[in-house]
Each structure stands twice: as structure tokens, then as C-alpha cells.
Amino acid sequence: MTKDSEDFYRKARTTAVSLLAKRRHTGAEICRKLSDRGFEKDIIEQVLTECRRLDYINDETAADFFVEELNRKQVGVDRVREAMKQHGFDPDLIRHAIESHDLQAREMETAKAALEKKEKSLVREQDPRKKREKLARFLRSRGFRPSTIAALLNRPGPENGG
Numbered sequence: 001m002t003k004d005s006e007d008f009y010r011k012a013r014t015t016a017v018s019l020l021a022k023r024r025h026t027g028a029e030i031c032r033k034l035s036d037r038g039f040e041k042d043i044i045e046q047v048l049t050e051c052r053r054l055d056y057i058n059d060e061t062a063a064d065f066f067v068e069e070l071n072r073k074q075v076g077v078d079r080v081r082e083a084m085k086q087h088g089f090d091p092d093l094i095r096h097a098i099e100s101h102d103l104q105a106r107e108m109e110t111a112k113a114a115l116e117k118k119e120k121s122l123v124r125e126q127d128p129r130k131k132r133e134k135l136a137r138f139l140r141s142r143g144f145r146p147s148t149i150a151a152l153l154n155r156p157g158p159e160n161g162g
Contacts, residue, residue, distance in 0.1 A: 005043065008039065008040070008043050009043050009046055009047065011039075012034055012037075012039045012043050012044060012046075012047045013047050013050065013051075015033075015034060015037060015039075016030050016034060016047050016048075016051055016056075017051075017056065019033060020051070020056050020057065024061075024062045024065055024066070025057065025062070025087075026057070026059050026062055026087055026088045026089055027048050027051075027052065027057050027059055027088070028087075028088025028089075029087060029088050030044075030047070030048060030051065030057060031044055031048060031088075032088070034047065059089065059090065059093055060093065062089075063084065063089055063093050063094070063096075063097040064097060064100075064101075066083070066084060066087065066089075066097070067080060067084075067097045067098065067101045067103065068101070070083060071101065071103065071106075071110065074110050074111075074113055074114040074117075074142065075110075075114075075142045075143045075144075076107055076110065076111060076139070076142055076143035076144030076145060076148065077098060077103050077104055077107050077143065077144075077145060078143040078144065078145055079142060079143020079144075080098060080103060080143065081094055081098065081143075082143065084097070107144060107145065107148050108148055108151065108152070110144075111139055111142075111144045111148050111149070111152055112152065114138075114139065114142055114144075115135060115138075115139065115152055118135060118138050119135065122134060122135070132153055135153060136149055136153055139152070139153075
């Protein structure tokens with residue numbers, strides 16, 4: 001390694017560690033951010049290898065953490081999947097994380113909790129149809145699947161005439 005490439009490596013490593021100190025990142029995110037900062041591909045690969053060796057970057061751990069965080073925010077499976085794609089998670093890792101956290105099976109209870117919170121803010125809405133539409137839009141924006149939304153909004157309740 002030449003003196004210049006050693007300096008670039010050190011700068012890239014420092015940048016990566018600084019980014020990782022702020023929050024968990026996937027290897028793909030660190031790669032993209034280092035590339036955006038002008039570091040060469042071979043330097044980036046060396047930094048990623050070192051960060052993985054030191055367990056600074058662990059996509060499996062990051063995926064679990066990410067899924068747990070999104071689940072606490074009461075979002076649906078579709079939102080989790082899309083957010084993980086945007087963060088550069090491998091599709092197989094996304095599928096595994098969703099399955100291991102049993103998100104699809106728990107989506108109904110997560111959606112119910114989100115819906116209960118939202119309904120409190122819509123107490124003044126007198127038109128049941130408008131209220132139902134607002135609730136459906138809210139749930140869809142949170143990434144809940146259409147089948148979950150339909151099942152929840154078709155349940156008996158005061159806003160549905162039951």
C-alpha cells in the first residue's frame with residue numbers, strides 16, 4: 001500500500017467509524033456513503049472488510065434491530081419491507097427478518113393499536129364514511145396490507161354502525 005492509498009484508507013475508515021457511531025448502518029449504506037464522498041472502490045472494500053471483522057457492521061444484527069424499531073413505531077409489513085430495501089438490506093435477509101419477528105402474524109394486532117391511537121384524533125368526524133376513509137388512508141400510509149385494513153375497518157364498532 002502506498003503512502004497516499006494508506007492515507008485514503010485511514011480517512012475512509014475514520015469516516016465509516018464516525019457514521020457507525022451515530023447509528024447502525026448496513027454494509028451497502030456505508031459503501032454508498034463512502035462512494036459519495038469520493039473514495040475508490042478498493043479502499044471501500046478494505047474498510048468494509050475491516051468493519052465486518054471488528055463486527056462494526058453486521059447486517060443480520062442491523063436487520064433485527066431495524067425490524068424491532070419499526071415494529072415499535074406500529075408500522076405494517078409492507079412499510080418494513082420497503083424501508084429495509086431502501087437501507088440496502090439483502091432481499092433474503094429482509095424475508096428472514098420479517099419471518100423471524102413473526103410480523104405478518106402480528107400485523108393485525110399492530111394495526112389495531114395504531115388504529116386505536118388514530119381514532120382518538122378523529123372524534124369530531126361525524127360522517128362515518130369519511131372517518132373510515134381517513135382511517136384506511138392512515139393505515140395504508142403506515143404500510144399495512146390491504147387485507148389487514150379491510151379486516152379491521154369491516155369489524156363491528158360504533159364507527160361502522162355496530
